[in-house]
Every structure is written in C-alpha cells, then in structure tokens.
C-alpha cells in the first residue's frame with residue numbers, strides 16, 4: 001500500500017499510529033527463543049478505527065503492549081501521535097475492567113485526570129470545575145450519568161467496561177488502544193457496547209486500535225481490519241470496510257457484514273497446505 005511510504009511525521013503528528021517492521025522475541029519456559037512478532041507494519045490514520053484479528057497466541061497483545069510502551073520491540077520503529085510509545089496521551093481499555101473498588105464510578109473516571117494534574121500534563125483541565133465538567137460529560141457520553149455514585153461492585157460487567165472507557169477518554173487521548181475489551185461480556189451486552197463505542201469515538205474523533213478474536217466485531221467496528229497470522233505474528237491481509245461510521249444495528253445484523261466476516265474467517269481457517277498464513281510476511 002502506498003500509505004506505508006508516508007514519512008513518520010506525516011502520519012502520526014496529527015494523532016495517527018505508525019508501526020514499521022516491528023519484531024519481538026521472548027524466551028519459552030524451556031529457554032528456547034520464541035519469535036512472537038516479525039516484520040509487523042501498519043499505519044493508522046488520525047481518526048481512523050482499525051481492528052486487529054488473529055488466533056489466540058498470535059501476538060496481538062504483545063503488539064499492543066509495545067505500542068503502549070509497556071514492552072520494548074527488538075527491532076522496528078513506532079510512533080504514537082508523533083511521540084515514542086508511552087510518551088504521548090494514550091488511553092487503554094483491557095478485557096478486565098481494572099477499576100478501583102473503593103472509588104465511585106465518578107471518582108474512577110476522574111482518576112486519570114487526577115494523575116494528569118499531578119504530572120502537569122497538557123491534557124489536564126486547569127480547574128476543579130473544568131475537571132468535574134469533563135467527567136460529567138464523559139459519564140453522559142458513556143451512558144453512566146445515573147450511576148455516578150455507584151461503586152464498581154454495584155454495577156454490571158458491561159457498565160464496568162463503560163467506566164473503563166470513560167476513564168481512558170478522560171485525558172482526551174489522541175489514540176485509544178483496546179485489547180478484547182468486550183470479550184468477557186455476554187453476546188447481547190457486547191453488541192450494545194460495540195454500538196455505543198461507535199457513537200462515542202465518532203464524537204471524540206479518537207484514533208482507535210481495537211484487538212479482538214471476534215471477526216464480526218472486528219468488521220463491525222473498523223475502517224480497516226488487519227488480519228494477523230501466528231508464529232511469528234505478522235499481518236497477512238488488510239480488509240477495507242467501506243461503511244460510514246458510526247455503524248449502527250442495521251450494519252451489525254446485515255448480510256454484508258456476515259459475508260465479510262465469513263471471508264476473513266475463511267482466510268484464518270484455510271488448510272495449512274494452501275494457507276497464506278504460512279507464506280512469507282506480506283507487505284501491509
């Protein structure tokens with residue numbers, strides 16, 4: 001794709017993500033080297049929503065942790081909104097809602113802002129009033145306004161993930177990284193949260209990298225779906241999902257979505273002999 005020719009700053013200064021030739025090796029428990037990522041490249045445009053799908057263990061979480069700055073790549077180049085990983089304002093949502101049980105919903109969402117205030121980050125609101133307003137706005141946006149004073153144990157798993165999302169957005173991150181955020185939820189709650197996420201990021205315009213092993217979810221959410229193959233993890237195909245965002249229930253239930261999901265499923269489940277997944281790394 002020609003967009004991989006873009007210079008780092010063209011793509012990422014305005015809030016995109018650039019990943020170029022990233023490799024990562026771990027040691028297996030027996031001490032053997034385990035090549036987890038090899039030549040992983042992607043450009044995410046500012047405001048774009050991309051999904052990454054791939055079988056369990058193919059390296060999705062490892063890649064996200066590297067983008068987040070929690071792990072170092074062995075090779076390659078990464079920029080997140082023009083900055084090195086871990087340097088810019090980035091929001092994270094993981095499968096388990098890591099909320100503070102002793103804080104109310106409102107105080108959980110405010111937590112990110114309190115940290116930003118301590119660290120004197122540019123995204124911090126300048127006054128207490130502004131901070132309260134921003135939190136209130138996020139509670140409304142994520143459908144939590146009536147639950148501000150509840151504690152995490154008093155709300156459902158779906159609502160806990162809403163709190164997690166609101167907290168991640170509180171610092172107004174340029175980039176939102178989500179790792180299977182809805183996979184612990186029941187199907188109906190999951191579909192509702194997928195639609196709500198569409199609405200929320202359409203409002204905030206946040207560039208989003210969304211990891212899932214649910215192919216339908218990947219297609220529903222994203223402008224582009226990156227398909228990752230295992231051992232070592234790398235992208236073998238990118239699908240453009242030509243449908244306006246925010247996506248709605250009609251698209252979620254549409255034949256077109258089902259068709260696209262089937263096609264991607266077929267790519268991931270082809271017999272080994274004819275599989276592109278065991279071929280040389282594809283250019284992304």
Ligand SMILES: Nc1ncnc2c1ncn2[C@@H]1O[C@H](COP(=O)(O)OP(=O)(O)O)[C@@H](O)[C@H]1O
Nearest residue numbers: 026027028036055056057058059060061062063
């Ligand atoms: N810290 C680590 N040390 C050793 N191996 C690891 C470590 N983290 C992940 N792995 C291995 O890397 C591979 C990819 O893991 P992961 O990125 O979690 O995959 P995914 O998120 O796609 O399921 C797996 O084989 C996993 O066992």
Ligand SMILES: [Mg+2]
Nearest residue numbers: 060061062179
């Ligand atoms: Mg994972």
